Amino acid sequence: MIVTDTLNIKTTKIGQSKLANVDFQNLPFGKVFTDHMFVADYEDGEWKNFELMPYGPIPMSPAISALHYGQAIFEGMKAYKLKSGEISIFRADKNFKRFNISAERMAMPTIPEEIFMKGITSLINLDKAWVPEGDNYSLYIRPVMFATDDKLGVKASSNYKFVVLTNPSGPYYSQPLKVKIETHYTRADEGGVGYAKTAGNYGRSLYAFSQAQKEGFDQIIWTDSKEHSYVEESGTANLMFVINNVLVTPSLGGTILDGVTRDTVLQVAKSLDIPTEERKVPIKEVISKIQSGELTEAFAVGTAATITQIGIIGYENDLFTLTDPTTRVISHKIHKVLDDIRYGRSEDVFGWNTIV
């Protein structure tokens, strides 16, 4: 992707970098922020006031409409330190497109590619020393846009802020997940906002999630809102199964997020001649194929942890134990191909890396 340099970005640098205080051996997800952030405003129908400044609080009115009426969207992607020493952002073009799809659905202004990309790349360049090196290390990038009109009254806001935050992130040690198939609460419904990465989708999921945690589960498998009989997705990840050596994942249909990792895993699988199916996945099929031994792998796919193995599935009052995650072949093979591309150890045959 070509990133031109025509934005006039005002830069205010931090007095003293916080980098020396960071323990890179212990990086909890999303808690350590780099020195700076990128901020832009949407006012009078245009994007303006591009600024790199020290990460910190932004003063605003408690009346801002994002807080009251929920116009807030975000993205999540990662930059990697390549074997060559260069820094590369993985599939940023897909995150950029999805950001604007979310914006349109939430009646928010779209953002031009130049501002989105330049905001991210100029921030990474300023905080380059923060991009960690090595297997399983990356820089997590969180763009967010929210409504800033400081008037009450339900309507689309006229003013917005776009902010980019970055977190160094490290290995995501995760035991195989114990997940609950949720058959009461729903995450999204047809005609709703399930395909948008918008704040309310997460807010509405938290109660069901906390109930599942009380029952000893790590995560929820959401099901369709009409019958609760088809698999949708998980917290912030899409779901995949290997059934009779076919990689199966729920098709996109407006209620689930079009995950970049989902698409990436499907493309890598196809390149390895692993058969794939995007279709409705009935819960009954998942359970019966676990019991018959034909379902050999189940995993969640998303930017934060890439591939997270599922060890146990709870459905109604039963627990179903899956195959030993260390013996799974297809997901491990795909993960390796993916890591080799992301860390620049193999050729970027898909054109997924954008060098910063």
Ligand SMILES: *Cc1c(COP(=O)(O)O)cnc(C)c1O
């Ligand atoms: C972010 C997210 C995903 C995963 O998308 P990626 O682009 O792969 O990170 C899946 N489902 C939901 C609900 C999400 O918020």
